[in-house]
Amino acid sequence: MLTMHNVGKIYQTDSVQTHALRDFSLTVNEGEFIAVTGPSGSGKTTFLNIAGLLEPFTSGQYTLDGIDIGGLSDNQRADIRNQKIGYIFQGFNLIPDLNIYENVEVPLRYRGVPAKERKVRILECLEQVGLASRARHLPQQLSGGQQQRVAIARALAGKPRFLLADEPTGNLDTLMARQVMELLEEINQNGATIVMVTHDPELARRAPRNIQVVDGELADLTFYQGKPATPASAPEKSAHESVVGG
Amino acid sequence: MFLHYIDLSIRSIKSTPVISVLMVFAIAIGIGLTMTSLSVFHMMSMDPIPHKSQAIHFPQLNIMDEGGEWHTDDNIPYQLTYQDAINLYNADADFPRSPSFRSGFSVHLNTPDVKPTMEPARLVYQEFFSIFERPFIFGAPWSKEEQQSKPYVVVISESINNRLFNGQNSVGKSIYLDNKSYRIVGVVEDWDHHIKYYDLNNGAFNSPEKLYVPFSIAPLEEIGTWGNTNGWKHETLNGYQSLLQSELVWVQFWVQLNTAAEKEAFSALIMAYMEDQQSKGRFNRDNLQYALRNVTQWLKYNQVVSEDNRILVGLSFMFLLVCVANILGLLLAKFLKRAPEVGVRRALGASKKHIFAQHIVEVSVIGLAGGILGIVIAQLGLWGVRTTNRYYEALATMDVSLLLAAPTIALMASFIAGLYPAWLVCRTQPAIYLKSQ
Incomplete structure (x- = not known):
């Protein structure tokens, strides 16, 4: 599904070069649910942005669904984002002027989905996150948890095969965080590949596979085989071996 | 989208x-x-007048003796002398044409009910109406015979007809212009033009005239122009008749020439006329000079914009x-x-x-x-x-x-x-x- 090989990302200012990612290599298979952890500023979000085609990388090779991303134009990347990738953000990032229905509709409009089909899909997704009755509400009329569920519905509306979540529960209380996590697990069970960045070790443990990013490098990689486990019990592998081994 | x-x-x-x-x-x-x-x-x-602006022409003659100067770009006076206008009108040619100038009359019905008003008038020959396509509500232009022998006829505008006759057909009725009675032969629509292109002397954006009387009235009633009168040499005028025979320019002239051939023919007519006049002692210059501009050229020449x-x-x-x-x-x-x-x-x-x-x-x-x-x-x-x-x-x-x-x-x-x-x-x-x- 996703293969990064020696991907590097350097942020350059006049006087400073910052290596956000160094020789980052990773393979994510179809249907996986991966939690990405690491300290603040380690490069988790940069990895997620590159994986989600939201920013270009400086070196290395990245293929998504067999497509070499490095050679794509801005418009081609926008197309792939629209067709294959769904995003869930920590801050929900709903458009305040649009109601819930219209927010979920945004990616479908850019995809050119006909109005009738849009309606069916939107209501289906809102139903899935339990917010069909709030379709005409504005984002600010909903709680944080509800807004995040709308964001998930928006990410799902385009039926993406690849879902990227950046701290999806970061702004939610424990109960709501659990509900959102359960929703993501359900989505994963339905076939979507999920890569989730989180600071919460408990949430990370619920993901079948964990990777840790430190100083822009893949530092640790742990398998939990779908059940809660301590990091210490996971098999020890080097980052590169893990990538190759999947 | x-x-x-x-x-x-x-x-x-x-x-x-x-x-x-x-x-x-x-x-x-x-x-x-x-x-x-x-x-x-x-x-x-x-x-x-987009459909006709290329056909309607204004002739200018350089009447000045050699060395005379005028303030136009081509050194030709803007208007014609009365005698040249009359001669060009009477020349043997089939092109519709008319001399013209602006004047005015006190208009009344010779009754105490209607107060006299001073109204601008245009003195023209009957061809003027067809050249400029003036639409008649009632009646028609006066005939050739009327303008030669019974010239006390008038075409009034719609607004005058509305004021004096409540918009009824007034053809055949009489109105007074100054102290003379004129028989109404026609009522034309008010001329709703933006540019008074047929007479730029009183201002290119002035209001149109509301009365039209035969040009032949001018010598009979000694009607003066409300426009400019210019000369190029010293002349002493003793009465109206001497004005008509003078070298003063104060008359406009329009001729309809539909084709290049017609324009060429009229140009030849002008040239022949000037040569004839030269032989009679006028146009004392080495090269006879005239201009024949259509409406578009005329407006540009006069720098309307x-x-x-x-x-x-x-x-x-x-x-x-x-x-x-x-x-x-x-x-x-x-x-x-x-x-x-x-x-x-x-x-x-x-x-x-x-x-x-x-x-x-x-x-x-x-x-x-x-x-x-x-x-x-x-x-x-x-x-x-x-x-x-x-x-x-x-x-x-x-x-x-x-x-x-x-x-x-x-x-x-x-x-x-x-x-x-x-x-x-x-x-x-x-x-x-x-x-x-």
């Missing part, structure tokens, strides 16, 4: 009402002023440019504030083209609103011109083409203003804003 963008634009305008209203007003004021000056310029420069008018239009467009610059600044502020939302849209699959189109449509909606408001402001401006200067009354109007041009110019102006902000916002890197929102 276009309708969706319009919907988004209206929402955006509603969500930022102050800045949006400022932009609409900026473009409206710019369009209002531009359209006011452009309307006047457009009316001034439009062809007054002055340089001042062009400068005014240029200045108003520069003002519009200042408005565009202001709108550009406001749009930059508005669009860049929206960069986080654009980041989300980009992340969700919007291409740069989508984002650019969305913002350009929003700018166009603002431009269109400004254009429509600009028409209202332009109408107020034109009303101001009309009420403060009656001379420009006929010009200070906006025709359909300019009504359509106003929103088009507004759209173009707003498009230009929005181009850079829309381009800038469509280059938003989504990743920058997604985390920070």
Whole structure:
């Protein structure tokens, strides 16, 4: 599904070069649910942005669904984002002027989905996150948890095969965080590949596979085989071996 | 998608009402002023008789002796002498033509009920009506015979007919012009022209005459012109008859020449006439000189649209440019504030083209609103011109083409203003804003 090989990302200012990612290599298979952890500023979000085609990388090779991303134009990347990738953000990032229905509709409009089909899909997704009755509400009329569920519905509306979540529960209380996590697990069970960045070790443990990013490098990689486990019990592998081994 | 963008634009305008209203007003004021000056310029420069302007011609003769100077570009007097006008009219040729000059009469019915009013009149021969296609409501022009032997006939305008005869058919009735009774032979529609192209002597934008009497009345009643009379040499005039025989120029002359061949034939006629006159002691010059201009050429020759008018239009467009610059600044502020939302849209699959189109449509909606408001402001401006200067009354109007041009110019102006902000916002890197929102 996703293969990064020696991907590097350097942020350059006049006087400073910052290596956000160094020789980052990773393979994510179809249907996986991966939690990405690491300290603040380690490069988790940069990895997620590159994986989600939201920013270009400086070196290395990245293929998504067999497509070499490095050679794509801005418009081609926008197309792939629209067709294959769904995003869930920590801050929900709903458009305040649009109601819930219209927010979920945004990616479908850019995809050119006909109005009738849009309606069916939107209501289906809102139903899935339990917010069909709030379709005409504005984002600010909903709680944080509800807004995040709308964001998930928006990410799902385009039926993406690849879902990227950046701290999806970061702004939610424990109960709501659990509900959102359960929703993501359900989505994963339905076939979507999920890569989730989180600071919460408990949430990370619920993901079948964990990777840790430190100083822009893949530092640790742990398998939990779908059940809660301590990091210490996971098999020890080097980052590169893990990538190759999947 | 276009309708969706319009919907988004209206929402955006509603969500930022102050800045949006400022932009609409900026473009409206710019369009209002531009359209006011452009309307006047457009009316001034439009062809007054488009289907015939190439056929109707004004002949000019250089009557001056060698060394004489006139203030025209080609050194030929603007008007003709009475004798030349009469001779050219009486020449043996089939081209419809007529001498003409503006005068005026006290008009009354010789009854105490109706107060006399001073009305401008035009002295013409019957061909004038066909050359300039004056539509008759009642009756017809006087006949050739009438203008030669029974010239006390008159064609009145619709407004005079309405005032004196309540709009009824007045043909056959009499009215008094000064102290003489004239029989009404026809009633013509009021001449609703923007440019008084058939007589530029009293001002190119003056009002039309309301009465037409035969040119042959002039010597009988010794009717003087209300226009300019100019001379090129010292002459002592002893009465009206000496004016008619003088070298003073005060008569206009129009001839209809439908083809190049006809123009050539009439040119030959003029040349033959001048040679004949030269043999009789006039036109003492080495090279006989004349001009034969059609209506379009005549208006240009007389500089009906002055340089001042062009400068005014240029200045108003520069003002519009200042408005565009202001709108550009406001749009930059508005669009860049929206960069986080654009980041989300980009992340969700919007291409740069989508984002650019969305913002350009929003700018166009603002431009269109400004254009429509600009028409209202332009109408107020034109009303101001009309009420403060009656001379420009006929010009200070906006025709359909300019009504359509106003929103088009507004759209173009707003498009230009929005181009850079829309381009800038469509280059938003989504990743920058997604985390920070």
